[in-house]
Amino acid sequence: VGDPPPLMDAATAATATAAAALVWFRKGLRVHDNPALDAARRSAARVYPVFVLDPRYLRPDPAAPSPGSARAGVARVRFLLESLRDLDARLRRLGSRLLVLRARDDVSDAVCAALKDWNIGKLCFESDTEPYALARDKRVTDFAAASGIEVFSPVSHTLFDPAEIIEKNGGRPPLTYQSFVATAGEPPKPVMEKYSELPPIGDTGGYELLPVPKLEELGYGDLSQEYIPPFRGGETEALKRMRESLQDKEWVAKFEKPKGDPSAFLKPATTVLSPYLKFGCLSARYFYHCIQDVYRSTKTHTKPPVSLAGQLLWRDFFYTVSFGTPNFHQMEGNKICKQIPWRENGELFVAWRDGRTGYPWIDAIMIQLRKWGWMHHLARHSVACFLTRGDLYIHWEQGRDVFERLLIDSDWAINNGNWLWLSCSSFFYQYHRIYSPISFGKKYDPNGDYIRHFIPVLKDMPKEYIYEPWTAPLSVQEKARCIVGKDYPKPVVDHEAASKECRKRMEEAYASNRLGGNPVKGNSSNSSRRKFSDGGQDVPDSSMSKQPRKRS
Numbered sequence: 001v002g003d004p005p006p007l008m009d010a011a012t013a014a015t016a017t018a019a020a021a022l023v024w025f026r027k028g029l030r031v032h033d034n035p036a037l038d039a040a041r042r043s044a045a046r047v048y049p050v051f052v053l054d055p056r057y058l059r060p061d062p063a064a065p066s067p068g069s070a071r072a073g074v075a076r077v078r079f080l081l082e083s084l085r086d087l088d089a090r091l092r093r094l095g096s097r098l099l100v101l102r103a104r105d106d107v108s109d110a111v112c113a114a115l116k117d118w119n120i121g122k123l124c125f126e127s128d129t130e131p132y133a134l135a136r137d138k139r140v141t142d143f144a145a146a147s148g149i150e151v152f153s154p155v156s157h158t159l160f161d162p163a164e165i166i167e168k169n170g171g172r173p174p175l176t177y178q179s180f181v182a183t184a185g186e187p188p189k190p191v192m193e194k195y196s197e198l199p200p201i202g203d204t205g206g207y208e209l210l211p212v213p214k215l216e217e218l219g220y221g222d223l224s225q226e227y228i229p230p231f232r233g234g235e236t237e238a239l240k241r242m243r244e245s246l247q248d249k250e251w252v253a254k255f256e257k258p259k260g261d262p263s264a265f266l267k268p269a270t271t272v273l274s275p276y277l278k279f280g281c282l283s284a285r286y287f288y289h290c291i292q293d294v295y296r297s298t299k300t301h302t303k304p305p306v307s308l309a310g311q312l313l314w315r316d317f318f319y320t321v322s323f324g325t326p327n328f329h330q331m332e333g334n335k336i337c338k339q340i341p342w343r344e345n346g347e348l349f350v351a352w353r354d355g356r357t358g359y360p361w362i363d364a365i366m367i368q369l370r371k372w373g374w375m376h377h378l379a380r381h382s383v384a385c386f387l388t389r390g391d392l393y394i395h396w397e398q399g400r401d402v403f404e405r406l407l408i409d410s411d412w413a414i415n416n417g418n419w420l421w422l423s424c425s426s427f428f429y430q431y432h433r434i435y436s437p438i439s440f441g442k443k444y445d446p447n448g449d450y451i452r453h454f455i456p457v458l459k460d461m462p463k464e465y466i467y468e469p470w471t472a473p474l475s476v477q478e479k480a481r482c483i484v485g486k487d488y489p490k491p492v493v494d495h496e497a498a499s500k501e502c503r504k505r506m507e508e509a510y511a512s513n514r515l516g517g518n519p520v521k522g523n524s525s526n527s528s529r530r531k532f533s534d535g536g537q538d539v540p541d542s543s544m545s546k547q548p549r550k551r552s
């Protein structure tokens with residue numbers, strides 16, 4: 001290993017021929033719109049499609065509810081394995097297959113070993129923006145460069161290249177949706193060329209080729225009692241789900257977030273394509289352009305930020321800001337995050353995490369998270385607000401960690417971005433607007449069917465009390481076979497008092513930030529920011545507990 005040769009530019013690397021190419025799948029678990037796979041098949045006589053199982057996500061998480069729980073919850077890992085099986089099947093139809101490797105420790109070591117052992121001339125992988133992935137990829141590209149291996153690493157997980165947008169914006173990420181959209185322009189078209197065959201895999205000497213493992217083989221223990229979420233992973237399912245969503249053209253044309261019922265669980269009010277976008281089973285560009293096709297066939301349609309296409313722009317917005325903001329995932333050292341002295345309270349945090357706050361709307365959402373790994377956007381708003389600036393005044397990073405573990409769509413940029421938003425730490429500063437854990441859900445679901453589904457112990461509670469069971473007379477509780485304080489918890493805080501206290505603390509925190517605690521220029525009286533930055537996200541709503549507006 002001598003001096004590392006320079007990496008090839010994208011265009012040369014895409015067409016250069018190599019005897020053997022390795023396509024390293026990480027996200028981007030699809031065949032359609034996959035420029036890395038495309039470049040490999042065009043330029044090499046042999047193509048090795050590889051996925052490496054990352055022990056980082058399968059190791060015990062110290063913050064997890066039970067000892068030994070891995071950092072990625074069972075629902076997400078199940079979804080990943082289903083996606084890998086589907087990818088394998090699709091590659092097999094093209095005469096190839098997926099080679100699943102299990103890294104002992106560091107994924108980059110496993111990739112470098114394969115590059116060397118299989119005498120790879122060209123490495124193709126979709127670029128990533130998350131700090132962990134960037135560090136991992138740098139180890140591999142350094143090795144490739146030093147070994148004379150060409151590297152082709154296109155942007156295809158997002159609509160745009162975050163680095164390009166930052167450059168266009170003068171070296172800084174646009175911090176409002178409006179300026180992001182103005183800078184971004186039109187996203188590139190997806191690569192959708194059809195082909196019937198991939199080059200064969202070469203010799204895999206020394207490697208035992210095993211099928212995609214089962215969950216149990218990854219140490220997930222007894223799964224017989226586990227709830228199986230209603231969403232199956234994989235590109236096949238993603239394309240089917242997208243087509244079904246887009247079939248109803250009127251629905252697409254009228255899509256308007258944040259309208260939509262967060263309690264609808266039999267037929268969710270949004271597409272539920274986020275897990276597929278997270279793992280790249282569905283290309284965001286393909287999805288975006290299919291939405292544009294629908295728009296072209298309808299007379300009128302909603303516009304960003306509230307439209308369906310506008311949702312994908314939110315995704316890119318958070319990817320871009322997170323890519324250009326050091327320490328985006330934390331409060332400390334994060335220049336766009338207000339410094340707020342959140343309080344420590346293990347008991348309240350655990351009650352929130354485990355769906356035992358005594359507020360059925362909040363608890364049902366947290367149980368849906370645990371069982372399904374997915375909840376509606378406004379349901380996420382409700383519980384994130386409750387944990388942070390609404391009721392418990394607990395650090396958003398703690399809530400972020402729980403979501404990171406349990407969501408099947410858990411996504412570093414989007415999860416952190418939305419927690420920053422909901423906790424009024426960045427982007428959105430109207431901390432006086434707090435979701436009521438009682439009236440907000442009731443507005444959509446007065447009978448409480450969502451609560452009854454996810455909290456069976458409350459299933460016979462009369463509708464008058466389903467959102468506030470502690471107010472039911474004892475005789476009613478007995479008849480419903482649910483005694484509050486015994487079968488279902490009493491509220492951990494009094495919402496009226498807690499939310500009042502939270503507003504006061506936020507006001508103090510904002511005042512101290514203004515005095516130099518934080519360089520953020522967030523200001524709830526900035527009307528141009530408000531026009532765009534809270535459209536498509538929060539609800540201007542009568543079920544929010546409000547207090548007279550105060551300037552931040």
Ligand SMILES: Cc1cc2nc3c(=O)[nH]c(=O)nc-3n(C[C@H](O)[C@H](O)[C@H](O)COP(=O)(O)OP(=O)(O)OC[C@H]3O[C@@H](n4cnc5c(N)ncnc54)[C@H](O)[C@@H]3O)c2cc1C
Pocket residue numbers: 257270271272273274275277278311312314315316318375376377378380381384403407409410411412414415416418419422537
């Ligand atoms: C506290 C909190 C944490 C969140 N964490 C995640 C996360 O880890 N991963 C994730 O994908 N989404 C996250 N979201 C954003 C949003 O709730 C989900 O993307 C959305 O509910 C997914 O459902 P859907 O696919 O039906 O969305 P649709 O409304 O059908 O939207 C289509 C796609 O647009 C994107 N999108 C929609 N809303 C947002 C948004 N607010 N920000 C960025 N992209 C968006 C998603 O990729 C989504 O699949 C979070 C929201 C909150 C409030």
